[in-house]
Amino acid sequence: MAVLSSPGVGSGLDINGLVQKLVAAERAPQQAQITRAQASTVTTISALGTLKGALGSFQNALSPLSTLSSITSRSATSSDTDIFTASASSSAVPASYDIEVLSVASAHQISSRGFLNGSAHVVGTGTLTIGVGTSNFQIAIPDTANTLAGIRDAINSATGNDNLVRATIVNGTDGAHLVLSGQTTGAANTISVAAAGGDGGLAPLAFSTGVTNQYMQPRVAADSQVRIAGSLQNSSSSTITTAIDGVTLNLLDADVGETHRLTIANDTAAVTSRIRKFVDEFNSLGRQFANLRGYEPATKRAGPLLGDSFLRAVEGEVRGKLTDRVSGLTGNYQSLAGIGITTSKDGTLTLDDTKLQAALTADFSGVAAIFGSTDGVAARLTAVITPRLATDAELDVRSKRLNEKSVALQKDLTNLDARMQKVEARYRAQFNALDSLLSKLQSSSTFLTQQLDSISKISID
Structure with missing residues (x-):
C-alpha cells in the first residue's frame, strides 16, 4: 500500500506515524480473519486430496482382485x-x-535378378500389378520413376499398398536386386507381380508361383x-x-x-503378490485415516479432518466390509481370516504368508472367490470406494467449493487493500485539516501575545 508523506507542518504532529498506526489497527483483525480462513481452507483442500489419493491407491489394489477372471491367473x-x-x-x-x-x-519374400547398374539402373515404364493373397494394387511407372530405386519408392508409397508388401534393394556381386517382402504370414499370402504396357522393360519383374521367373524366393509363404x-x-x-x-x-x-x-x-505367485499389495494399501489407507482424524493430546494438535462426517462414514464402511463372511461360499475358506489375513488391535491387517500359501494350494478357486465373487471382499470394497471417487461425488464437490472459497478469500485480501488505501487517505485528510487548524490557532496565539506585550509596555511608560 502506498504511503503518502504528510508531516505536520504547523503543529508538529507526526501525521505519518499516527495514520500508519490507525490503519494498521483497523486492518489487523480483518486481515487476520481472512488469513486464518485461507490457512484452514488450504489445509482442508490438501487433506481431501490426500484422502482421495489414498482411496485411489486402494482402489487400484482392489482392481485385479475384484473379479474371478482377474484374480484366477x-x-x-x-x-x-x-x-x-x-x-x-x-x-x-x-x-x-x-x-x-x-x-x-512365414511371409513370402522374393528377390529379382541382379541389375548391374545398381539402384540407378533404368528398368522400364508401364504398369505393375502386385498381389498378396487375395489383395492387390496397381502402380504406374513413368519415365521419371523408371529406375530400380524409382520402382521401389513407387511400390512403397502406392495408395493401395495397405501394408501388403515392402520393397527394398539388396546389393550383391551380381548387381542390385529388388526384394519384395510380404507383411502377412501364411501359405495363402503369396506374392504375385504382373507387368504390362509401357516400353516392355518391366517384364523381368513379373512373378507368379509355379512359373519360371527371374526371381529367387528367399522365403516361401508358409503356415x-x-x-x-x-x-x-x-x-x-x-x-x-x-x-x-x-x-x-x-x-x-x-x-x-x-x-x-x-x-x-x-499362478499362485501372481495372486500372492496381489493379496500382499491389497494388505499394504489397506494399511496405508488406515494410516491416512488416522492422520486425518487424529488428535495428539501432548501437542493439542488435531488432524485436518477431525470430526469430519464423510471421513468417518468412509472409514466405517471400509473396515466393516472386511470382517463379514462372503455369502455363497461352501468350502473351507469363506473369510479373510480363514486364509491368514487378520485385523490387529491397531486396526492394521496382518498377513500370515504360510497360511495363505496353504490355502492357495488346497483350494485356489476358493481363495479367489473370497475376493472376486459377486459378494467378495474386493467387490464390496470397490462398491464403497468407487462412487466416492466419481466426478461430482461429495469428495469432488467439496474440493471444488473449497477451491472457489480460496479464490474468494484472495479477492477479499485484495479488496481489503483497496479499502485500507481509502481509510489511509481519509485519516490523512482529517489530520491535515487538524494540522492546518492548529497552525492557525498557533498564529492567532502568537499575535495576541504580541498585542498584550505591547499594551503592557504602554501602561508601564
Missing part, C-alpha cells in the same frame, strides 16, 4: 522357450501338454503346423489361439521329431 511355462512361449488366461484349465512344432508361419497331444493344428500365423482354450502359443522355431512340454498351472 494362470501361468504358462514352456520347457524350451527357443521353440515356443505361451500365455494363459483365467479360463485355461491347469494341465500339461506335449507339443511338437513342425513348422512356423504354422503344430502337434498338440497328438492332434495337428494349422495356422496362418505363428501365434495360435485356437488350439487350447484360454492359451496363446507363440511359435518361434520348428523342431521336427521333438516334443516340448507346456504346463498350465494356477
Whole structure:
C-alpha cells in the first residue's frame, strides 16, 4: 500500500506515524480473519486430496482382485522357450501338454535378378500389378520413376499398398536386386507381380508361383503346423489361439521329431503378490485415516479432518466390509481370516504368508472367490470406494467449493487493500485539516501575545 508523506507542518504532529498506526489497527483483525480462513481452507483442500489419493491407491489394489477372471491367473511355462512361449488366461484349465512344432508361419519374400547398374539402373515404364493373397494394387511407372530405386519408392508409397508388401534393394556381386517382402504370414499370402504396357522393360519383374521367373524366393509363404497331444493344428500365423482354450502359443522355431512340454498351472505367485499389495494399501489407507482424524493430546494438535462426517462414514464402511463372511461360499475358506489375513488391535491387517500359501494350494478357486465373487471382499470394497471417487461425488464437490472459497478469500485480501488505501487517505485528510487548524490557532496565539506585550509596555511608560 502506498504511503503518502504528510508531516505536520504547523503543529508538529507526526501525521505519518499516527495514520500508519490507525490503519494498521483497523486492518489487523480483518486481515487476520481472512488469513486464518485461507490457512484452514488450504489445509482442508490438501487433506481431501490426500484422502482421495489414498482411496485411489486402494482402489487400484482392489482392481485385479475384484473379479474371478482377474484374480484366477494362470501361468504358462514352456520347457524350451527357443521353440515356443505361451500365455494363459483365467479360463485355461491347469494341465500339461506335449507339443511338437513342425513348422512356423512365414511371409513370402522374393528377390529379382541382379541389375548391374545398381539402384540407378533404368528398368522400364508401364504398369505393375502386385498381389498378396487375395489383395492387390496397381502402380504406374513413368519415365521419371523408371529406375530400380524409382520402382521401389513407387511400390512403397502406392495408395493401395495397405501394408501388403515392402520393397527394398539388396546389393550383391551380381548387381542390385529388388526384394519384395510380404507383411502377412501364411501359405495363402503369396506374392504375385504382373507387368504390362509401357516400353516392355518391366517384364523381368513379373512373378507368379509355379512359373519360371527371374526371381529367387528367399522365403516361401508358409503356415504354422503344430502337434498338440497328438492332434495337428494349422495356422496362418505363428501365434495360435485356437488350439487350447484360454492359451496363446507363440511359435518361434520348428523342431521336427521333438516334443516340448507346456504346463498350465494356477499362478499362485501372481495372486500372492496381489493379496500382499491389497494388505499394504489397506494399511496405508488406515494410516491416512488416522492422520486425518487424529488428535495428539501432548501437542493439542488435531488432524485436518477431525470430526469430519464423510471421513468417518468412509472409514466405517471400509473396515466393516472386511470382517463379514462372503455369502455363497461352501468350502473351507469363506473369510479373510480363514486364509491368514487378520485385523490387529491397531486396526492394521496382518498377513500370515504360510497360511495363505496353504490355502492357495488346497483350494485356489476358493481363495479367489473370497475376493472376486459377486459378494467378495474386493467387490464390496470397490462398491464403497468407487462412487466416492466419481466426478461430482461429495469428495469432488467439496474440493471444488473449497477451491472457489480460496479464490474468494484472495479477492477479499485484495479488496481489503483497496479499502485500507481509502481509510489511509481519509485519516490523512482529517489530520491535515487538524494540522492546518492548529497552525492557525498557533498564529492567532502568537499575535495576541504580541498585542498584550505591547499594551503592557504602554501602561508601564
